[in-house]
Amino acid sequence: xxxxxxxxxxxxxxxxxxxxxxxxxxxxxxxxxxxxxxxxxxxxxxxxxxxxxxxxxxxxxxxxxxxxxxxxxxxxxxxxxxxxxxxxxxxxxxxxxxxxxxxxxxxxxxxxxxxxxxxxxxxxxxxxxxxxxxxxxxxxxxxxxxxxxxxxxxxxxxxxxxxxxxxxxxxxxxxxxxxxxxxxxxxxxxxxxxxxxxxxxxxxxxxxxxxxxxxxxxxxxxxxxxxxxxxxxxxx
Ligand SMILES: *Cc1c(COP(=O)(O)O)cnc(C)c1O
Numbered sequence: 120x121x122x123x124x125x126x127x128x129x130x131x132x133x134x135x136x137x138x139x140x141x142x143x144x145x146x147x148x149x150x151x152x153x154x155x156x157x158x159x160x161x162x163x164x165x166x167x168x169x170x171x172x173x174x175x176x177x178x179x180x181x182x183x184x185x186x187x188x189x190x191x192x193x194x195x196x197x198x199x200x201x202x203x204x205x206x207x208x209x210x211x212x213x214x215x216x217x218x219x220x221x222x223x224x225x226x227x228x229x230x231x232x233x234x235x236x237x238x239x240x241x242x243x244x245x246x247x248x249x250x251x252x253x254x255x256x257x258x259x260x261x262x263x264x265x266x267x268x269x270x271x272x273x274x275x276x277x278x279x280x281x282x283x284x285x286x287x288x289x290x291x292x293x294x295x296x297x298x299x300x301x302x303x304x305x306x307x308x309x310x311x312x313x314x315x316x317x318x319x320x321x322x323x324x325x326x327x328x329x330x331x332x333x334x335x336x337x338x339x340x341x342x343x344x345x346x347x348x349x350x351x352x353x354x355x
Contacts, residue, residue, distance in 0.1 A: 127168045130348055134331075138342070141335035152335055155200060155324070157345035159184060160352045163191045169348065170195050178202045178221075178343050182212035189216060202284070202324075202343055204258045207231045219244040221284040221324050221343075224260050226271055229278060236277035245278045246324050249306065251299035252288035259285065262306055269315050282322030282340070283307050287330055296330050300337035 131154075139149045156169050157178035166177060166188065175196065179185050180203025189199065198218035205213055205220070207227055213220055214235035223229060223245045236242060247268065250259035260268055265283075272280050283306070287299035307320050326334025328347035335342065346352060 141332040145336045153341045155343045161349045185216045221246040222248045224248045233275040242277045246284040248284045251285045251302045280318045284324035297333045300334045304338040
């Protein structure tokens, strides 16, 4: 466990060791797993500390927060990754500010984004967020809707579909958590068999501070880690 005296470098080194150990258990290589620092609620100073340790991409769940932080950090050349639920009326902000969206969960949002991205003359990487947990509070596309949704996404030249994202159930039962990750991977494999042209689904964004080792064992290619890097956040 981290104490207040730990530096960010210490905390990231500890995470890297845990990533490597999970990879050994799963017969994977540590370089198959990307660490995405999630900087939501943390300010310029903390982000600069992570930049100094070599990170350039940061996860945020609100476009308003990116709009506040981005101007303070322009010199760093950062890439902002939106990981939170996006209201359709915020598509303009995603198109303007984000390098990537990991929480694409409905056609209406894809349409709004495509329109805005066309006018910005840009394309972005997207992951489709899938609901693998029964909790009402979790957002994401229903698993049964994924394949038809991917077929629809082909029409949008501005959205480069790279893979899937999920949030596991919040539970102390490791089997229940692992099952969410396993379901996402199985769904990805099934979608791949459909061989939807132009969509490769190489990336699986799954795992956070509390459950990233299980996610890696189940095939995660990207873990989104906030509190284990930046410290605990005030309760919402
Ligand atoms: C906040 C957040 C994370 C990181 O959570 P931690 O528990 O702080 O690691 C990961 N994914 C999403 C979608 C988030 O909103």
